[in-house]
Amino acid sequence: MTHWGPVLLTPERTRFRLWAPDRDAVTLEIDGAAPVAMAREADGWFAVEAAAGAGTRYRFRLDADLAVPDPASRGQSGGVHGWSVVVDPGTYRWQTDDWRGRPWEEAVIWEVHVGTLGGFAGVAETLPALADLGITAIELMPANAFGGTRNWGYDGVLPFAPAESYGTPDDLKALIDRAHGLGLMVFLDVVYNHFGPDGNYLGAYAAGFFDAEVHTPWGGAVAVETPAVHAFFRENASMWLNDYRFDGLRFDAVHAIGNADFLDELAGELRAVTGPDRHVHLVLENEHNDADRLTPARYDAQWNDDFHNVLHVLLTGETSGYYADFAERPAERLARCLGEGFIYQGEGSPNHDGKPRGTPSAHLPPTAFVSFLQNHDQIGNRAMGERLTLLADPAKLRAATALLLLSPQIPLLFMGDEHGSQSPFLFFTDFHDDLADAVREGRRREFAQFAAFADPAARARIPDPNAEATFAQSRAMPGPSADAWRALYAQLLALRRDVIVPRLKGAQAIGAEAVARAR
Template sequence: MTWGARYADGRTEFRLWAPDRDTVMLELDGDDAIAMTRDGEGWFSAEADVAPGTRYRFRLDADLAVPDPASRAQSGGVHGWSVVVDPEAYRWRSDGWRGRPWEELVIQELHVGTLGGFASVADALPGLADLGITAIELMPVNAFGGTRNWGYDGVLPYAPAESYGTPKDLKAMVDRAHDLGLAVLLDVVYNHFGPDGNYLGAYASDFFDGEVDTPWGGAVAVEREPVRRFFVDNALMWLRDYRFDGLRFDAVHAIADDAFLDAMAAEIRAAITDRPVHLVLENEGNDADRLAPAHYDAQWNDDFHNVLHVLLTGETSAYYADFADRPAERLARCLGEGFIYQGEGSPNHDGKPRGKPSAHLPPTAFVAFLQNHDQIGNRALGERLTVIADLQKLRAATALLLLGPQIPLLFMGDETGSRSPFLFFTDFHDDLADAVREGRRKEFAKFAAFADPEAREAIPDPNALATFERSRAEAGPDGDEWRALYRELLAIRHREIVPRLRGAVAIGADAIGSGAVVARWRMGDGAVLTIALNLGDENVTFPETDILFANGDAGAPGSVRVGLDQ
């Protein structure tokens, strides 16, 4: 390990890369400060006879003491003291856990904070496992400014957020999941740091690329070895110390360094060989080249969501404009080939080409979803599809999601028909709070519904506690009906679809109406899976097939037929 505090055999070694500084002092809470030794590359190191639980920080000058950027735990928030942690102290119960194959995963994305912390998530896991969900994916849990946040504004990537619980609590949650047969994935952010509590620029300006910006701030300079090591070691920490089953890498298009991405995947796969480790990308570029067995298992398929959102809601503004024209044909391409945009220009990207050919990839190289944190929370009012879509058509789309061969991802509350919003929330203060609030309202000024300044005042204040509280997923009034539907569909998936997924290939997908599609796949055992659904407003004719699942009158608006011919 090149960053942070490493405890072993009663002593702790501390390391910090601070090339902009000539001197750094290690401050131990309640003890004398220790001068750290600097090498020629800007690495400072020191050792001390201190035990886990010791609080420490780095003194840069008389006016500035900073936490360890690789802190394993914090005391007093991201501006407070770092805490020495023994990563080997936790005694695991689930030592026999050897993971789940990728094809078996049905993933539910969840936000730890709105559920009440790591211990509360652990309490909710039996219900998810009983329903047929086989994996959970945590939105980022690393330390961020304040007590509530989506996690993508994190500044200490190694430290679980204090408001969620301790490192021990997180390990106990993972342990409980594994006891129940649930894999656990973690969303990690390696493309930027949040605005509150990021001190790296004060002592390691070379951590960032001064000539490149992301939408969220300065780009990280992953081509530099200390920076690359910081993130690769972070990934390995979550997988080794916390026994996560996989990672979802946020917005890697903002990293824009394929060599780094490939090298990181290769190192992870070489380091962990005793169980499956699932590596998933979010990549706006639809880069099929990264989706190879030696690299990444899959990519979140925004194209799947976007075209279905157009068909379910009729919305065509902003990025939905890319899917407004011939949406049924676009959905057919998505089901048959993976990505919809495979090098074509798109209106939302100023006509610039986006994506690469993906038809050669297996369906399981794509994570499909109808909702996730972004697609709900980035709406001004955080509405779910249960509020803005026809419910009969939403049930048909749910059957497509859960019985199709792409890997399905749900968002917390989907399974109970939740109508609670999921809003964008933060816990910033003073000028930063004002900037975030006004920036969010300005962002939506381009939408007709919020063109009037008074209308924009209705957009919830991200920093208000009420905005966070409203984002807890409560079951909808028809929650029992939704849960029964999910239970039925997931039972069919695990019985009939999952055993046949390995080796599945698409063999044709066509639009059969303005909002209707039929798609077929030859499964790994030779059986043919057929899904026909009508999300339009006119009747169509569905093909004949042996029925696995059906809802609605065949070919009527909102109907779906799923068949398996052997």
């Protein structure tokens, strides 16, 4: 039984449910109709059936001063503080009903921020060129509802609702449908470790959704061991895979969830609801380098930050921050990464106060690791959002690109890589008033420890995340050598398709070694 969100019982009647264990009464408000008291059920749930068809706007009244959207809203009208909308998941007419996905070893992933391309329709327009280049999958950065009209993606508060400024639920389905027609897989980045600061009302009626004793960089941890909370994320992931037909999910920063049992159970549940006839791929981001999660019955792969980090040191010479873990013997560390997957497999990490990080990974196939030269994190978390095209020698960057695309690991590109973009990708939000001030000043304080921004005047030059110009600058424009970069990518991806991919299924790494020190 679905626990969260509205369920259409007939074209004109819907069942509404809300988990509000901290409240004694909840009222359903339907736009243009009389309010309806919801019945209290077991374990903190409230439910009611009402006359409401697709397109109906509704919200939950908690008291005279507070009405909230449905945390499992399938669509919003008026932003994350506005009305939720009943959506009929069966109205879209799919053109690619025979699509079953592609094997994981064929994946060449292109990560994209939907908003910078103008929404779901804008991304759809880029797909033919990507398919012609040799890309086989796109990965959407988080596309669910957030505060304001622009956000870099990781401040979402309504995980079930596509961002209103990106398009409608059917617009997202049309994007996926077009991708499948071109032979492209589509993955979605989902964030189950925290909620954003603007529009998250859960604490007003379900404080138990969070664990105040376990802290993350974004506040109290999500209490995934609570049955209702576990169901929330299981149903969310299932919705994306089944209703929207995504080919897979990338789970953001699961180390901040801190519950391996939840991750394993979630993977098993999703494998069961998608069935054996589809190629559905589940990928983790996990700072703990936990190889135990990477099995065919659980997760296909993990983003391998070690690959990026050591190559960034080799390409740029930067060794501050987390790059300090890779400053010594970088060529040897790269060899270990190519031969065994993780660089840190239980050794002490300087950036983690010398504590051991990681578990042995040499037994895993190379395809258990997603490698990249850069992604949204490593660019967006820089103060000025610089790409490698501005930080590295072009010849070295071309060599690193060849290594990425011709290695047996699964390669991931960030939007703009394919045409040598020199545009920044900055951290951007659309917050207002005190929250906007706090985010802007907090962002600048983060970089006070770096020599380049030790002076307050230097920090003041860091772009204001809330300025519309910051968002506008983050669109990936072709660089001055765009044609040469496209030609290189086309050549390498054709070689990968013809020579590397046919040999990947069942392959095991046989090791690698550094033949010279990095210079």
